[in-house]
Amino acid sequence: MTGDRAGDYRILHEADLRDYLAGLPDIAALLGGEASSWAITEVGDGNLNLVFIVKGASGGIAVKQALPYVRLVGESWPLPLSRAHYEYLALSKQAQLAPGLVPAVLHHNEVLALTVMELLEPHIIMRRGLVAATRYPRFVEDITTFMARTLFFTSDLALSAAEKKEAIAAFAGNHALCKITEDLIFTDPYRIAEQNRWTAPHLDGLAASLREDLELHVAVSRLKLKFMANPEALIHGDLHTGSIMVTDSQTRVIDPEFAFYGPVGFDVGAVLANLLMAYFASAGHERAPGDRAAFEAWVLETVEQVWTEFARKFLDLWRAGGTGDAYPVSLFAGEQGAARLEAERQSYMQRLFADTVGFAAAKIIRRIFGLAHNIDFELIEDPRTRAVSEARAVRLARAMMVETASFRIIADVTNAARKLRDWMPELSG
Amino acid sequence: MTGDRAGDYRILHEADLRDYLAGLPDIAALLGGEASSWAITEVGDGNLNLVFIVKGASGGIAVKQALPYVRLVGESWPLPLSRAHYEYLALSKQAQLAPGLVPAVLHHNEVLALTVMELLEPHIIMRRGLVAATRYPRFVEDITTFMARTLFFTSDLALSAAEKKEAIAAFAGNHALCKITEDLIFTDPYRIAEQNRWTAPHLDGLAASLREDLELHVAVSRLKLKFMANPEALIHGDLHTGSIMVTDSQTRVIDPEFAFYGPVGFDVGAVLANLLMAYFASAGHERAPGDRAAFEAWVLETVEQVWTEFARKFLDLWRAGGTGDAYPVSLFAGEQGAARLEAERQSYMQRLFADTVGFAAAKIIRRIFGLAHNIDFELIEDPRTRAVSEARAVRLARAMMVETASFRIIADVTNAARKLRDWMPELSG
Structure with missing residues (x-):
């Protein structure tokens, strides 16, 4: 057309x-x-x-x-x-x-x-609010409803296989936008690429180590393949805190031009990654030591609640109406069948959690070494301070991508983040 | 159109x-x-x-x-x-x-x-030849070339992500044929369904046990989801020995009307499943004890070679030209990079082997309890003898589907089959 x-x-x-x-x-x-x-x-x-x-x-x-x-x-x-x-x-x-x-x-x-x-007014881009240490009491409720409903109802758990295939085909033409993600998130930060940039010279050594880190390259390549070939649901495809507009009482998700049928964990991981970056950047925005402590506690609490509330809502939708062709209820009749299906739902969420952890890691690393950076870090004026925050985020992300299985529950992620809050990396230059 | x-x-x-x-x-x-x-x-x-x-x-x-x-x-x-x-x-x-x-x-x-x-002449449907204990010396070479090339060159290992998405969309409309597979292979044999049939009354108990077997229901549901939502390559979709025409010196694969972008293991598993069924049916076609022993040995050898040769050819194509967007060689530069990529190729094949084992199991069970049966078993005139052969196949298939991880190499499958060659099941009626 x-x-x-x-x-x-x-x-x-x-x-x-x-x-x-x-x-x-x-x-x-x-x-x-x-x-x-x-x-x-x-x-x-x-x-x-x-x-x-x-x-x-x-x-x-x-x-x-x-x-x-x-x-x-x-x-x-x-x-x-x-x-x-x-x-x-x-x-x-x-x-x-x-x-x-x-x-x-x-x-x-x-x-x-x-x-x-x-016109969304007086909404602001959430990322700007996070830089200013603003807390958003509606955010968990709204973003988890958005993700649970848009992802569940476009998945094989809710659609017939025929509807799903038609829907995948309807978005197949958006591959140029997918390629931006494939290149800028899953490939370029791990190799020499003209468009890469980072806080130099402080992160030169870290950037070089990422380019040599073959375990990381395998892990990111598996994630890339999953991004390309696992059309689980209609994902937003760019669900960072710059794509979310907020007030105290409202949340609006904007800019789904990267949308296509992809892995559910990519969207959930994007939200978690951007909150984790807000957390690590926060130290760089302090005016006095500890003056953002309440905000930082809120961010980590929000990380935990985004996962747990998303999982709860997604599971509730599945329990209430798994009318898609996947996991037909006719194979899980009776009390024992229902119990076994419920156990499988938990396993499904555990697999989805692992995807989420991996994709979140990829979203962090690209914002520190790739083309597109974010103001959480960029607005930290002193480059050394910025590099310290970034290196902490990268240390967590590297573990999340390579040792994904060691993150069993969301508290494993937030505890690891908390431990890195004051960790001092060795910088280059 | x-x-x-x-x-x-x-x-x-x-x-x-x-x-x-x-x-x-x-x-x-x-x-x-x-x-x-x-x-x-x-x-x-x-x-x-x-x-x-x-x-x-x-x-x-x-x-x-x-x-x-x-x-x-x-x-x-x-x-x-x-x-x-x-x-x-x-x-x-x-x-x-x-x-x-x-x-x-x-x-x-x-x-x-x-x-x-x-016109394929004097080719015959391979399944008929297998019932007659005919060995096909070209088969391994040809079917593994067919599978390795059609599956590799339509995968993310060979195509750009854009080409792949366009290709997926081009086959998305074939969902009515996919639904036949989804229903008849992955659902109906595990529940009461009008079109199910089996060798009765001998397998009544086994049929009932499959309908109660919740571990099996979880396993087959995971396979079904993989079939619906893992468009890895353009698969034939119905690659049984009735879709293969053979002579001593030629092999032709026919009837790809079920073709769509699905999991690679579904095609490879189909070939293995149908060979395994030929193996278990063979005892029922004996005229004198042991008169098909050489044929049976050939069948199991063929099972092993189909996997090993397919894997070898698929890997060789990947090594020679992984020009797709998956696993970019730029992330695996140098000697160490090449070695790490090669290790990941082996891991990829190990995951594919697990898929193959699971899908093979599903293809066996549907031929014994679902709508469409095959002449390997159907031409065994004595129903008790037929039921014995079928029960042996089902015993292997159940293990392959539920304990997939215990089958690490193809010899684990053939050894398990060999052990069941003379196993006597308890029959109903």
Whole structure:
């Protein structure tokens, strides 16, 4: 579809966008007043797209337009506009499965690769809040509902095999976005790659050791294969704390343009990884020793609760309605059958936990040695302090990826993190 | 495509077929002589389709037409004609990857769900030869080449992730055929199902014990999930000895209408399972005690060689050209890297072996308690003798499925089979 009319695509600059929106009666009514009075601001701070906030007399909207290249890099790195189509598909499915936890879509134009959404206000990007040591009391409840429902209901536990295959095929075309993940998360940080960067020279030695660490290379390659060839559910595919907008009382998951059928643990691992990075970065944001202790305790508690609440909700959905073709209840009749199926559900979650631990590790390492970094660490001004925080995170991540089986329960992860809180790494330079 | 013109589908009876073929100049030339002189015989002994052999003055062809229902059951069990499209796709891909090991396709008509292929003569269905205790000296070489090449070159080890996703999507529509496998192999034999049958009353107790065997139900459910959600490679999907045509010097794999992207171990397990069934059935075909001993020794040797040669060829292809996105060689540079990658290849094959053992077990059990049986056992006239052979096979299969990890190498399987050769089960009735 996009292909047929790709020639009609054009980048909408402010004036074009104003005219375009004025031509959409529902949107114009929502904004209110004369189109000429609307305030249009480009706010995209992501890596890929244009994002406009438009405010009128009576309301506001967010407009996202995909560019035919990676914004962070430029036209030398083309990227298909079709990602806007997949993002729209995913957003629609997530809105259906987890209502109120994603922004409402008000308009979508596939040719322009453009989506108009409700303006999330006064929400901020969660990562910014975490840097400021803000605690979010709704977060565990909301993110675990989002993950449990979007992942369970698109899995073989809820769908027929036929529905599942059709759904996998519907997202198969989003492979250019998957390749970004395959390269930037599962490959480049472990080899010499032009786009890699890290806090230098302090982490030069650690970067070199990762490139030589063959056990790590095997582990990350297994994770990569799982990412490529285990279409377990419709995953968000980029579920870090920069893809989550929050207030004290609301959580909204945005930007599912990396969505495809992949491993469930990739999404859950992404959330845990980004919380763990917030934890390790926290020491670097202290103004006085210990002034973020309550925040740090909250982060680790949140890590534990994200896993336990996700697992509880996912299991509850399975118990209440495992209507998919996997694990047919007819094979587990009677009291003994029910007990055996319940034990298998626990085993399933244990396997999923191992995946989650491994994927979380991969998400940490890529943020410290790969192309895309995050402000948790980047906003630590002193490079030596930043490198110390990063090295602690990498030490945990390396163990999580290579000794995954030694992390049996989520407290094994948080205890290991706590032990590394004040560990002093040897730095280079 | 099929959908657009589905109204033009008609079942070709002999006269229609003659007219149709006469309208194909290349085919008519191959057959030779007047169309009226062609001998047309319907020979389909499979479960799903019409198969005609057509012979003319100078040559012969085989014509396969899909029916809109399951032939074995009738119009009450509809089945999409699109399976002929997927069979054609798979056959074309297999011909490219394993030339000379599948029949040449001479013509395909998607609307009629009809494919014209070279006539395989004097090949016979391998299963018939095995019942007659015939040994096939080419078999190991050919079937392992077929499997290693078709499975390796359609896997993440050979394809880019993008190519792989496109290929998965191209076969996603074949889900009705997958569902037959999901139901008849992975579900029905383990519960009360109308279509189940077994050698009664002798195996009544064994059938009941399988329906109560919760460890088995967990194991088969894990295999089912792997079948549904692990698109590792383009698998044949029905690779039993009834899908293989042989002479002393040739092997041809036919009937890939169940093809889709699934687990590699399903194909390898199918071959092993059917050889093991030939082994256990052999005792029931003896005319004098021990008169098939040499054949039986050959069968077990073949089981061992099928695995070891398949593994050797698959690994050699990987070593020579792992050009896919999985296990990038750039992460395994230098001598140590190469050695670590080689160790991981061995681990990969060990995991694949476990899958193979499990799937082989599932393929055995379905042939003894499910809808579709095979002549290895069915041609044993005395039901008690047949039940003894079947019970031995089931005993091995149960162990393979539930205690998979105890089968570390293929000799563990053949040794277990050998030990059960003269084991006397308790029968019912």
